[in-house]
Amino acid sequence: MPLLKQRQQLQDQQQRVQEQLSQWQPVLQRGEQAAEHLQQLRQSLAPAQAQLEALQQRLPETELSFKAASEALDQAIAQAETLQQWMRVLQLQQQADQLQALAIRSAELKQRAEQLPALEPADLESLQQLERSRQDAAVALASLSTGLELTATDQALLLNDQPLRAGDALDLDQDAELRSASGGFVLQIRPGGAGRLNQLRQTKAQLDQQLSAALQRWNLPDVKAAKASERERRELIAEWRQLRSQQGAIAVDQLRQQIAALPEPPKDADLSQLREQLDALVPQGKALRLQRNQAEADLSQQRQQLEQLQASCQSDLQHQTRAQTVLEEVQQSHGGLESFRQQVSRLQQELKQGQQQLQRLDEQLQRQGVHRLDGVSPVAVQHQRDQWLQQRAASRALLESQGERGLQEQLEMARADLEDCASQRQSLQDEARMLNLLLQTFEQEQAQLSESYSAPLADSLEAYLRCFTKAPSRLGLRFDPRQGFVDLDWQRESGVAWGFDDLSGGTRELLAAAVRMAMAEVLAPAYDGVLPVLFDDAFTNVDPSRWSALNAMFQRARERGVQVLLLSCDPNFSAAIQPDVLHQLPLRTATPTALHRRRSAA
The missing domain is CATH 3.40.50.300 (P-loop containing nucleotide triphosphate hydrolases)
Structure with a gap:
């Protein structure tokens, strides 16, 4: 029938228009979204770029401030180190002077000790023993002697041919003869224990000889001088040993080498003054350190802001490039976005008009008593279905031959990947929460332990x-x-x-x-x-x-x-x-x- 044939042709035309419209509408939607996004990017990118340029201009000034603060702090630290080195030099110099004085004093003590007789305690004891023996012999000799005292006389008397006068008193330890000068009388005096006296005289003479020889060997006048010499020598040696112990293992030359390796302080430098200068430098160094830290924080903050703005601008530029690419494709394929809108609008109008014509044809067919199956006969529907299946198989074969997958298959694979990623994300979140809980528990226990200490x-x-x-x-x-x-x-x-x-x-x-x-x-x-x-x-x-x-x-x-x-x-x-x-x-x-x-x- 002519009406059915006309309707079939109109329906085929509507299908082609619908397919064309289905292809163009997503493209138009992407183009409109790209145009809108591009407009938004241009509006937001301009102030961001202005802010970026302002930060780039301020950054050198901040870097100079940080550099100046760092240099000032380094100078203060260098000055403090120099003061400490000068103090170390003065301390080492004092120590070296002390060691030098100790060395000089030690040499003097050693020289004085060498000039004294090398008397040992045993030698002094031997001299003292001889002195005591000689004194004992003298006492014993005196106890055996006879006392003679002439109180008054009227004539001259001679004792062993020596004049004896009134008032003379003598101790006789050997035989003597007392007679008058005229020879009128002669008196023989013999002290008691004459043999013992001879022995004591010999013993005393031997002891005197031995003591004299011993003192002469040490070049000393008497035992008292020997005792004083031995004591002085012992004290000198003890002081010398003490000085040697104070000198220790460090030599003056080693200290001089350490001093030479350090910077030389000013000639009028004083240790207490240097310490006062170092103490006064501490607050200044603290203030400079705070300034340097603040400058470093400002520089770090500006650099971080600069990096964030650069990343943001770079991301916006990339989005802008993608939007411009979409618009360029629309320009090349459809003559621009506005022209593309008009073309889509015409297709929509044609589709609407076609639907109205189909509706009128359906009304005519109903008046003629023709029943339809969605507007076509079952044979035509089967024929159309076979054609579409053949086209689908050919398209699938073409896609497979080119190594590509169908959109449905890609969608299914993407959904599977999404589910896998969601599962992994959930697992990672659970593990992160568990680790975070473990870390919090550990920090709490550690904090409690630290508080107890x-x-x-x-x-x-x-x-x-x-x-x-x-x-x-x-x-x-x-x-x-x-x-x-x-x-x-x-x-x-x-x-x-x-x-x-x-x-x-x-x-x-x-x-x-x-x-x-x-x-x-x-x-x-x-x-x-x-x-x-x-x-x-x-x-x-x-x-x-x-x-x-x-x-x-x-x-x-x-x-x-x-x-x-x-x-x-x-x-x-x-x-x-x-x-x-x-x-x-x-x-x-x-x-x-x-x-x-x-x-x-x-």
Whole structure:
């Protein structure tokens, strides 16, 4: 029938229009979305690029500020290091002068000792024994002699042909003859024990000879001088040995080499003045460090903002390029977006008109009594279906031959990948939550453990600080679960909290030692009551005036179960510390080791 044929032709035309419209509408939608997105990108990209240019212009100024702050801090640090080196030179110079004076004094003592007779205690004892024997013989000889005293006379008397006058008193230890000058009488005097007297006289003469020979051998006048000489020599040798012990293993030449390796201080430099300058430099260095840190933070923030803006602008440019590419494809295929809209509008109008014509034809066919199956006969429908199946098979074969997959298959694979990724994401989220919970539990336990040690550690630190400062002070120490104990500072009587890096070298060494020994004291009960702490030349910057305070810290640590092992190459320092056990290595260049005796856990 003509109406059915006309309707079939119109329906085929409608189908072609519908297919064309189905292909163009997604393309038009993408083009409109690309145009709208491009407009939005242009509106947002302009201020972002302006902000980016402003940041790029400010960045060199911020970099210069950071560089200036860093240079100022480096200069302050270099000045502080120079002051410390000058102080070290003056300390070494004092030590060298002391050693030089000790060496000169030691040489003088050695020379004076060599000039004295080399009397030993045994030699002096021998001389004293001879002196006592001679005195005993003289006493015995005197006890056996006869006393003779002429009180008055009226004539001249002779004793062994020697005149004897009134008032003369003599002790006779041998035979004598008393007679008058005229020869009127003669008196023979014989003291008692004459044989014993001869023996005593011989013994005394021998002792006098032996003592004289011994004193002559030592070139001494008498025993008293010998005793004084021996005592003086012994004292000189003891002082010489003490000076040799104070000199230790360090030679003056070694100190001179250390001084030569350090920068020479000004000629009028004074150790106390240099220390005052270093203390005055600490607040300045702290302020410069804060300025440098602030400049570094500003620079880091600007760089981070710059990177974020660059990434954002780069992303917007990429989206802009993709949008422009879509519009260019529309321009090439359809003459522009507006033209494409008109073409789609015409197709939609044609489709609408076709639907109206089909409706009129259907009404005519119904009036003629023709029933339809969706507007066509079953034979035509089957024929059309066979054609579409053949076209579908041919298209699928063509796609497979070109190594491509159909859209439905790609969609199914994409959905499968999405489900797999979602499953993996869920698994990773569960694992992350579990790890986060475990980390929180660990940090809580760690924080509780640190809190249990914080109060004893603070009390112990305060006690150690009182060993070298009597002024009120407070030590700040914060526990971080990720980094441990951080932010160590020391607030003294002035109320200013000094950071650890802002303190002088000697104070840093004392403070670090106090922290280490306090931690060892607190942890000692968990290690059988004793923990060792090793210091290897850790107090080179500590002033000698603080050695006694450092020794008090060591004594306190030892009393509380901390075993202190101290290695030092400075014999004066080792002597000032007064360790319980001192080991001196035999080599000249060896380092003496000072050990504080370990206390048993009981």
